[in-house]
Amino acid sequence: MQKTNRFNRVLLYTIVSLGALLILFPIYWMFALATHTTSDIFSFPPPVWFGTFLITNIHGLLGSVSFLRHMWNSVYVAAAHVALVLLFTSMGGYAFAMYRFPGHRWLFALCLSTLMIPWIANIIPWFIIIRELGWIDNHLALIVPNAANAFGIFWMRQYVQSSVPRDLLDQARVDGCHEWLIYFRVVAPTLTPAFSALGIFMFVLSWNNFIVPLVVLRSDRLYTLPLTLVQLMGDPLRGYDVGVLMTAASLAVLPIIVLFLFLSRRFISGLMAGAIKG
Amino acid sequence: MSSHTDTLPAHRHPGLLKRMRRSWVPYTYIAPFYILFMIFMAFPIVFSLYLSVQHWDGLSPMRFIGFDNFMRLAGDPMFWRALNNTLFIGIVAHIPMLLFALVVAFILDSGFIRSQHLYRTIYFMPVVVSSVAISIVFSNIFGLRSGIINLFVVMLGGQRINFLGGQGEWIRLVIMTIFIWRWLGWNMVIYLAGLQSIPGELYESARIDGASWPQVLFRISLPMIRPVVLFSLVLSVVGTFTLFDEPFVVAGVEGGPNRMGLSLMVLLYRNAFRYSRFGYAAAVALVMTIMTVIVALMNAKLFGKKD
Numbered sequence: 001m002q003k004t005n006r007f008n009r010v011l012l013y014t015i016v017s018l019g020a021l022l023i024l025f026p027i028y029w030m031f032a033l034a035t036h037t038t039s040d041i042f043s044f045p046p047p048v049w050f051g052t053f054l055i056t057n058i059h060g061l062l063g064s065v066s067f068l069r070h071m072w073n074s075v076y077v078a079a080a081h082v083a084l085v086l087l088f089t090s091m092g093g094y095a096f097a098m099y100r101f102p103g104h105r106w107l108f109a110l111c112l113s114t115l116m117i118p119w120i121a122n123i124i125p126w127f128i129i130i131r132e133l134g135w136i137d138n139h140l141a142l143i144v145p146n147a148a149n150a151f152g153i154f155w156m157r158q159y160v161q162s163s164v165p166r167d168l169l170d171q172a173r174v175d176g177c178h179e180w181l182i183y184f185r186v187v188a189p190t191l192t193p194a195f196s197a198l199g200i201f202m203f204v205l206s207w208n209n210f211i212v213p214l215v216v217l218r219s220d221r222l223y224t225l226p227l228t229l230v231q232l233m234g235d236p237l238r239g240y241d242v243g244v245l246m247t248a249a250s251l252a253v254l255p256i257i258v259l260f261l262f263l264s265r266r267f268i269s270g271l272m273a274g275a276i277k278g
Numbered sequence: 279m280s281s282h283t284d285t286l287p288a289h290r291h292p293g294l295l296k297r298m299r300r301s302w303v304p305y306t307y308i309a310p311f312y313i314l315f316m317i318f319m320a321f322p323i324v325f326s327l328y329l330s331v332q333h334w335d336g337l338s339p340m341r342f343i344g345f346d347n348f349m350r351l352a353g354d355p356m357f358w359r360a361l362n363n364t365l366f367i368g369i370v371a372h373i374p375m376l377l378f379a380l381v382v383a384f385i386l387d388s389g390f391i392r393s394q395h396l397y398r399t400i401y402f403m404p405v406v407v408s409s410v411a412i413s414i415v416f417s418n419i420f421g422l423r424s425g426i427i428n429l430f431v432v433m434l435g436g437q438r439i440n441f442l443g444g445q446g447e448w449i450r451l452v453i454m455t456i457f458i459w460r461w462l463g464w465n466m467v468i469y470l471a472g473l474q475s476i477p478g479e480l481y482e483s484a485r486i487d488g489a490s491w492p493q494v495l496f497r498i499s500l501p502m503i504r505p506v507v508l509f510s511l512v513l514s515v516v517g518t519f520t521l522f523d524e525p526f527v528v529a530g531v532e533g534g535p536n537r538m539g540l541s542l543m544v545l546l547y548r549n550a551f552r553y554s555r556f557g558y559a560a561a562v563a564l565v566m567t568i569m570t571v572i573v574a575l576m577n578a579k580l581f582g583k584k585d
């Protein structure tokens with residue numbers, strides 16, 4: 001009995017660890033290749049350990065594209081987007097959680113049904129609206145349109161329902177707080193955990209977004225990091241500097257991984273909680 | 279709450295307009311969503327339908343051409359190739375992903391593994407990694423000359439495989455691998471959440487009744503998480519209909535050799551933003567939307583019967 005138990009445990013650890021290694025390898029290899037020259041990378045067998053050319057690659061990267069500028073664009077766009085998302089979704093989620101008003105039922109159903117729509121399929125008319133607004137080659141096109149997303153409203157409604165006591169609102173009313181200000185004065189401060197969980201999620205989505213900047217941005221000075229990577233790939237027929245490309249990819253991924261490792265527990269539990277209630 | 283107000287006698291029931299006016303606070307709170315929704319989602323969907331029956335290059339006046347876009351679509355081998363690729367990738371990739379995600383979720387839930395949080399974090403990590411960056415890395419992993427996969431192939435005495443070139447027979451496998459790599463952990467975490475929400479008493483009573491672990495697995499765990507698995511599967515399948523980043527990076531905007539790496543979304547992008555065929559691209563978009571609606575209806579039927 002004892003023996004089979006130990007055997008089982010070893011087997012289970014092996015399966016789970018093997019999967020974990022397969023998950024980690026591409027990320028690890030990206031970092032490793034960032035420290036090699038292109039000719040090293042294309043040698044056989046390819047390098048699997050770190051080399052000594054990271055500084056050379058960083059020089060090459062800064063010399064060929066405006067990497068720092070693009071990274072700043074990514075930070076700024078994602079931060080502005082998250083600020084809007086958190087404001088709009090928490091207001092919406094709070095209203096749906098705490099108020100009964102004419103039409104609240106079907107308005108909420110409408111909001112949920114938009115989750116199923118692959119909105120990206122309608123990128124052509126979406127693009128035309130952006131053009132009409134004069135937002136082509138403008139960061140506003142990345143910041144505003146998805147700022148009140150249905151997932152966020154749904155998620156915030158769940159959070160408010162489960163963790164904001166109604167007494168809090170009643171107490172505020174008794175104290176003479178105006179109805180319109182209850183959210184800002186009393187409720188919003190208690191939502192900090194929800195803000196950080198949803199915020200990092202939306203930050204990551206914005207940071208990694210590819211098709212929207214690809215379609216909307218024209219000038220190099222406005223590019224975000226995924227466009228930088230495509231820019232570095234250039235014309236594959238002429239070949240490109242893979243070492244520099246891997247350095248750029250690593251630097252684009254690293255900040256997000258660090259952020260994720262710091263907040264992963266809250267991030268994942270937030271998702272799990274949402275999955276169950278959903 | 280609402281049933282209470284519904285049963286109020288009519289004469290005490292204030293008029294709709296009055297109630298709406300009284301509710302101005304929640305309305306202003308939800309207004310931003312519906313304003314953005316109207317501008318950036320509802321209108322594009324309607325406009326998409328309109329565009330799909332027009333000939334338009336995005337600038338000059340539109341010309342109504344009826345169903346010509348759809349006729350051209352039906353006669354376009356590139357469209358059928360892209361549809362075939364998209365469905366193939368979307369369906370085949372989910373089989374190993376679902377199985378492995380379930381196995382890992384069961385193992386992590388079983389309690390045999392001590393560092394559950396560590397594994398959860400590792401498996402979830404790909405979700406936050408840039409799809410463009412990791413597609414570039416996978417292009418190297420599957421590289422012909424010095425990719426890791428071909429390193430193993432050569433070590434085992436085989437002939438190098440041209441994953442990204444040749445006749446394009448392997449390129450869908452590369453795209454599927456990236457897709458599985460990215461979304462395995464996401465699905466696993468959702469299944470794990472489902473498993474952990476199963477009340478402990480169920481397992482307790484099964485243990486008292488002397489049930490073996492396969493019995494527990496097939497009689498309790500799997501049936502209990504079935505709705506969660508189905509729901510995330512449907513969302514995931516619908517997600518693959520608009521697969522873009524991976525095929526774009528791996529196969530390029532023309533779809534690679536024999537266009538075997540072309541997806542519907544890349545086809546749409548190519549037609550609209552490279553060749554200015556907006557009406558034609560809108561017809562592709564409509565096909566994708568219809569596919570989604572079909573899956574959603576199938577899903578509603580599946581759920582409707584059981585619950």
